[in-house]
């Protein structure tokens with residue numbers, strides 16, 4: 368896929384809620400729902416730059432920040448470990464300064480207030496007070512397994528208040544069409560019943576087989 372085509376897909380995915388993208392993918396590529404934005408207003412959408420870390424160690428995360436391209440979403444498997452952070456406001460500030468689109472981590476961050484002030488979208492499993500180490504184990508820019516999902520470099524990562532979905536690059540066009548259709552159906556269904564008790568009862572009767 369050319370990079371301008373991928374950019375156009377990313378722009379279009381950014382307009383969709385994760386719920387519809389999840390439905391289009393049958394829920395198969397959603398990260399563990401414990402992974403949520405540090406601020407509920409934050410959203411993220413971009414090319415995946417995956418990083419594999421040892422629990423509580425961030426040297427290879429720093430390599431990922433150095434090697435990723437502007438617009439990439441750094442997505443890190445930090446083994447779900449919550450006692451030591453792999454990033455605080457300093458490391459997140461590096462990501463923002465180098466133009467990355469966001470950070471998703473199956474692990475912990477710290478300096479929550481500082482990160483919120485940076486206004487750079489961070490999605491994580493949890494937060495902690497303790498720093499991590501820099502011993503060097505891990506790999507950057509390789510396929511990973513993160514919070515139950517395989518992520519390849521160049522997949523599309525989309526996150527909002529509901530959670531994070533990974534769109535495999537080779538399925539992106541088809542998923543975009545299906546997700547848009549789902550969004551339209553959800554809107555019609557909602558508009559049809561909201562504030563209209565007769566329509567609400569008719570819907571329930573139909574689904575319950577009493578119509």
Ligand SMILES: O=C([O-])CC(=O)C(=O)O
Pocket residue numbers: 425453454455456457458459478498499
């Ligand atoms: O320096 C580190 O590796 C982690 C940290 O506390 C920060 O990013 O502020």
